[in-house]
């Protein structure tokens with residue numbers, strides 16, 4: 001099927017690039033003896049998850065209960081790397097199918113109590129990783145002694161089982177070549193944390209970290225046993241700017257149609273903020289909200305909900321109304337989340353499609369419909 005058969009805007013995934021991205025990360029994990037536990041937030045798709053598992057992923061990482069439920073159809077080992085606060089969330093996690101090995105990362109006694117109550121009610125063991133703040137300052141216990149106390153509190157709450165520690169180096173977003181200092185500081189913090197835990201009699205079986213910007217340096221991180229990159233499956237403009245992939249590794253583009261060229265110096269496409277998201281490039285104004293795959297100097301300068309304004313000032317290319325373009329988004333995870341379906345393409349042919357099956361919450365407590373049991 002040609003692209004012209006699709007109603008735009010729609011996300012396309014280049015199947016060759018996707019396979020290359022998956023193979024490369026799987027090969028890196030194998031080479032360094034690391035468990036690869038990809039974060040599914042980027043694709044939210046059992047189809048892509050199955051490809052990751054087939055290539056040796058040890059399990060999957062999820063943020064939401066719905067992601068964990070959907071992924072349970074293809075995977076029997078799931079980490080929920082998000083604080084399980086509140087009974088609805090904790091109960092859904094504990095209600096995952098019995099054959100699934102479930103682990104949860106958390107950073108507070110409140111989250112621990114909510115998970116403990118749910119695990120007792122469901123009468124199932126759930127692994128727990130104590131989340132540490134090693135520089136991102138988002139979630140994670142800041143003081144290592146407090147983190148050890150939280151691990152002790154886990155041990156006092158069967159059927160929960162303390163498995164280790166987790167951290168997310170999301171603060172390291174500088175280019176790969178200039179990450180040395182940040183990696184060094186992270187290693188110092190990690191080394192200290194591991195020493196304090198071990199001295200207190202808590203030897204972590206799992207040290208879970210990793211991100212896409214630091215993906216290829218994971219083996220340098222002290223004591224890390226598993227890593228959780230998400231964005232690497234599709235990559236995006238930001239990842240390429242950081243140098244964690246080449247522009248040619250960006251697998252997902254948004255196919256859009258030129259709907260107006262009425263104003264000189266610009267062309268309007270049907271992909272606005274509801275198709276592309278409104279993410280800046282690494283926080284910087286002026287770099288647009290996406291760039292064209294086939295005309296990299298052309299960026300989406302501004303957007304309304306259904307309109308994207310292409311800036312034609314840096315190019316001689318002049319599109320006509322009805323032309324199709326492919327836009328590499330700044331932040332691909334947001335784009336996936338905005339669409340129901342993704343089309344798999346090779347060259348200029350649409351080969352397949354798959355659902356973004358884990359979008360949204362997936363459960364309505366009023367009508368009690370959805371996947372949650």
Ligand SMILES: Cc1ncc(COP(=O)(O)O)c(C=O)c1O
Pocket residue numbers: 039061081168210211212213228229230231232
């Ligand atoms: C806890 C956690 N782990 C892993 C990831 C994956 O990181 P990346 O998007 O850099 O691949 C994220 C991303 O948001 C995350 O929040």
